[in-house]
Structures are given as C-alpha cells and as structure tokens.
Amino acid sequence: MFKAFIMEENQNIDYKRIWKDEYLQWICGFANAQGGKLFIGIDDDKTIVGLKNVNHLLEDIPNKIVSTLGIVCDVNLHEQNGPEYVRNILGNPPSTHQVPPKHPPS
Numbered sequence: 708m709f710k711a712f713i714m715e716e717n718q719n720i721d722y723k724r725i726w727k728d729e730y731l732q733w734i735c736g737f738a739n740a741q742g743g744k745l746f747i748g749i750d751d752d753k754t755i756v757g758l759k760n761v762n763h764l765l766e767d768i769p770n771k772i773v774s775t776l777g778i779v780c781d782v783n784l785h786e787q788n789g790p791e792y793v794r795n796i797l798g799n800p801p802s803t804h805q806v807p808p809k810h811p812p813s
Contacts, residue, residue, distance in 0.1 A: 716751065719743040724750050726764055726793070731775050737797040738778055748792030757790030764793055 714720050719741060721733055726747045737743030747768075748758040758764060761784060769782045772795075780797040 720746075722746045722749040722751055722753065724748070724756055725758075726768060728771065731771060734772055734778075734780065734795060734797060735776055738776065738780075742797050744797075745795040746792060747795070748790065755787055755790040755792055758792060761791050761793065768793065768795065 716722060719737065720743060723730060723745065730745060730747075733743075733745055737745070747764065748761075749755050765782060765784055769779070772778060772780055772782075778797070780795055783794050783796070785792050785794055
C-alpha cells in the first residue's frame with residue numbers, strides 16, 4: 708500500500724475507500740458550499756488502496772451525479788506508484804442557488 712501525498716480531510720476534502728451512492732450527499736454538500744474534492748480509493752489515513760472497477764466508476768459516477776443532482780463535476784483517474792484512484796472535483800457553485808438532489812440517493 709502507498710500513502711498519498713495529499714491534504715488532510717476537512718470540510719472541502721474527503722477520502723473514501725470505495726464508492727457508495729450515498730456519497731452523492733457529500734457532492735451535493737460541496738455544490739452547496741465552496742466546492743470540494745472527494746477521493747475514491749484512498750483510506751482516511753491517506754493510504755491509496757486502489758480500485759478494481761475503476762473504468763466502470765469513471766462512467767458511472769458522473770452519470771449518477773448528473774441524473775441525481777443535475778450538476779456536472781470533474782471525475783478524474785489518478786495513479787500514484789501503481790494503485791489507481793478517482794478524484795471528483797466540484798468547484799465553486801455556479802450560482803447562489805442551492806442544489807437540491809433530483810432524486811434521493813439509492
């Protein structure tokens with residue numbers, strides 16, 4: 708396992724070992740705040756555990772974000788010394804209106 712050289716978790720940065728649809732709530736929260744980054748495939752202790760189904764996630768996550776939240780964010784594949792992980796980036800919200808989920812995450 709490799710440690711990532713990335714920032715500590717805070718209100719704008721979160722690390723998740725695997726993807727779960729409930730993390731759409733985090734992305735919605737980022738959209739309603741000042742933006743943020745969600746790293747999938749990295750433990751809370753910043754160990755890069757990697758992802759087995761990374762190609763599926765690179766297609767599935769953006770589709771779920773658009774269909775559930777109605778917003779678009781960057782979903783990028785990263786690799787550090789072997790293991791691959793996904794980073795979702797949501798910049799500052801495009802307007803002052805809050806973004807409600809279209810459908811509750813399933």
